[in-house]
Amino acid sequence: REGSRAVPARAPQARVSSRDRGLGLQPALLAGLERLSIGRPTAVQRLAIPALRRGRSALCAAETGSGKTLAYLLPLLERLLGRPEAAAEAAGPAAPRGLVVLPSRELAAQVGAVAAALCAPAGLAVRGLTGGGAAGGLRRQLRAPPPGPAVLLGTPGALREALRRRFLALERLRWMVLDEADSLMDESFTEMQVVVVGATFPVGLSETLAKFTDVGRFVTLGTQSLHCLPPHVQQKFVRLKGQDKLPELLQLLKERPSSGGAVLIFCNSASTVNWLSYIMDDHKIKHLRLQGQMSAAARAGIFASFQKDDVSVLVCTDLASRGLDTSNVQLVVNYDFPDTLQDYLHRAGRVGRVGSKARGAVVSFVTHRWDVDLVRKIETTHVERLKDEGYLIFL
Structure with missing residues (x-):
């Protein structure tokens, strides 16, 4: 998770230019990175981006402050750009193609700022969904120009309420990210690309995931400093x-x-x-x-x-x-x-x-x-x- 001085973000400063052919990112995403003034890829980004671009579900674990937000957003947005779909019914519920579930409204707003900067040059709409208000507030948060938001970032309670009220539909969903997974577990997994992200993973996480999805198809991506105190602090x-x-x-x-x-x-x-x-x-x-x-x-x-x-x-x-x-x-x-x-x-x-x-x-x-x-x-x-x-x- 990284921070840029220009935009509040978990994405670390890491310029990823067109010279980084190994990442193979589309020009629209490179333009988004320029907006964020991001520097060279971090270790977890070099590890995760190629694997996630291939469509692998993953457990992505790396130390705090290492750049996990961009590590999952970049390849998953790349997949949406590479597989455009017909517009959803304008009159129906919001039907995003990408979903990021986060444990708090503050984190949803922060990751949303990064996602919006990346998606703007590509013309992908991003929306955040957080609770704490009336049902009309949930509906307003989901509004976006047709075909609605391509990427939705939400907290569990708000997502559950939006689904219950049928403001939100998941049939077009192509990928889902569970961020801060050890503080976020819900029986909402389906057979799609799933990325589970965190700086710490509890014992028994794989057993918990196995109740909802096939963990045998997951690739595990982890940095060497995982679960270690920062040595320079x-x-x-x-x-x-x-x-x-x-x-x-x-x-x-x-x-x-x-x-x-x-x-x-x-x-x-x-x-x-x-x-x-x-x-x-x-x-x-x-x-x-x-x-x-x-x-x-x-x-x-x-x-x-x-x-x-x-x-x-x-x-x-x-x-x-x-x-x-x-x-x-x-x-x-x-x-x-x-x-x-x-x-x-x-x-x-x-x-x-x-x-x-x-x-x-x-x-x-x-x-x-x-x-x-x-x-x-x-x-x-x-x-x-x-x-x-x-x-x-x-x-």
């Missing part, structure tokens, strides 16, 4: 009592220079996000908050504002840990230590991403016995590599 673990976390955080924020980049502060619950936000208001610390219990209207635009550097501190739940472009972030603070290694990897992956100006750091407050157990697991898995680089510190 400093990991700092601070052991303290629960009552000392707030003073430690406030001191950390007050000592941070104004040029120190954006800060993500992760909490394990919406209630902690809200409480911490009130405390920061009292201390005149300008910030935003983002958590899943907020209304759709309240959430709209919050992360976009954070990406624009309007406000440099975001207090959030793990809603902000998956896939979102955080190339402006230089510090992640785990105010609450995450529950699993996978959650830690996703949070840590918010810094040191492709396109970031600084390596960044992760500071984690360790308070409970079970937190210590997870730190030991992280240490056992990654310590030798990171100590050699000088990027793992225990206090």
Whole structure:
């Protein structure tokens, strides 16, 4: 997942020019990449694009910030361009040919911006479908000039409701992507090209997929750094009592220079996000908050504002840990230590991403016995590599 300064995106900076004959992309997509100011292909893109262009269903796993968005969008859009179809009935439900399912409205908006830039030169319509409003809102989101959207990006709840109300039909669907697959599983697989994307894959994923589709036809695409902590990002673990976390955080924020980049502060619950936000208001610390219990209207635009550097501190739940472009972030603070290694990897992956100006750091407050157990697991898995680089510190 990559970030361009020009367009909020998960797609990393990676110029793919007409000289890259190995990728074999059509001129319209190359023009879209020019609009995004994308640089050379990343490892996962070089691996995935040829395989997906051949129509293979795939499990695509690579570390956060590695360019997975473009890795799946480019070859799948190429397939739509290579096989044009007759227009759908204008009066009927929207009938996209490509579908990307994402776990949050923020991620759907971000990936949608990348898809729209790629599709515009090719004349392919892109629409996003997210919930949180009345049925009329779903219908309006699906409107597009005939033959309707060629590519649809949606969250599970909104897609389910649109299908239930028959605003959406899937009979023309040629491919589907499940992005952030470990937080997104639904009994909606059909016999089409399926691409399952993620930075972490849970144990038993293949068994789960086998309930819905033939996993024997999948090709597995994975990078060498999958499930590894970013070696260039400093990991700092601070052991303290629960009552000392707030003073430690406030001191950390007050000592941070104004040029120190954006800060993500992760909490394990919406209630902690809200409480911490009130405390920061009292201390005149300008910030935003983002958590899943907020209304759709309240959430709209919050992360976009954070990406624009309007406000440099975001207090959030793990809603902000998956896939979102955080190339402006230089510090992640785990105010609450995450529950699993996978959650830690996703949070840590918010810094040191492709396109970031600084390596960044992760500071984690360790308070409970079970937190210590997870730190030991992280240490056992990654310590030798990171100590050699000088990027793992225990206090």
